[in-house]
């Protein structure tokens with residue numbers, strides 16, 4: 001593990017799980033960004049990935065299954081000074097949380113979403129998730145009779161301002177992408193390919209090592225059409241990197257009357273102002 005201020009405790013994950021690389025890299029990145037634990041809120045829903053906030057020394061919130069995004073957005077609304085990071089699974093993000101995924105992206109709230117994508121429901125022992133490979137491609141185990149969900153393509157279509165993919169087995173790449181995502185002003189999605197060594201015997205470390213490659217150096221992350229095309233590329237070759245990043249007004253920036261730089265929790269309630277307001281309706 002790591003010795004940054006964020007390191008907290010032993011975990012209940014299976015030895016060898018890709019989540020260990022994610023928590024170690026994340027805690028290092030938070031330290032590198034000179035953040036202290038009281039400035040960071042980590043949010044999850046339900047699942048193995050969603051437990052990450054319980055294993056890091058920072059503010060944490062565990063929501064209901066599929067509800068990590070609304071909880072994190074609510075926290076950012078009332079305290080914009082917090083660095084809010086969602087760490088949760090592919091099922092939690094794209095299945096149970098699918099509707100929240102679509103509509104919170106559209107708001108462009110300044111939060112970071114790390115989706116630990118092991119292509120299965122890990123906590124409940126390996127059922128098919130939205131991102132499981134199609135049946136017929138995977139030789140055994142969970143597979144999709146439905147069309148597999150393409151998180152990057154959907155996020156781009158919904159208007160995400162930062163869309164990326166990395167692989168937990170490539171820590172250098174993951175650290176670079178995590179840093180860029182946290183620093184991005186607005187909603188940032190990073191789909192993290194994360195082997196589940198217990199219940200996904202197909203999408204293993206070796207599998208992702210063989211099938212992933214990095215987007216070329218000349219790739220233009222400012223071009224939505226190219227990003228849409230490249231985000232559809234998911235088969236024998238899986239691209240990693242920042243597919244799309246643009247600066248657009250965040251939710252807070254679009255409401256300067258409310259979000260004027262002072263976090264809402266630090267604003268003092270004025271009884272006189274409230275009485276004057278209510279007086280208008282008397």
Ligand SMILES: Cc1ncc(C[n+]2csc(CCOP(=O)(O)OP(=O)(O)O)c2C)c(N)n1
Pocket residue numbers: 046047048049050065088089090091092093096116118120121122123124129
């Ligand atoms: C509303 C609801 N439906 C189903 C469940 C059961 N359940 C708990 S975790 C989970 C899947 C988690 O999968 P994922 O989000 O991919 O996380 P992982 O465990 O793979 O990291 C399910 C279906 C639940 N707790 N609540």
Ligand SMILES: [Mg+2]
Pocket residue numbers: 089090091116117118119120121122129
């Ligand atoms: Mg999962």
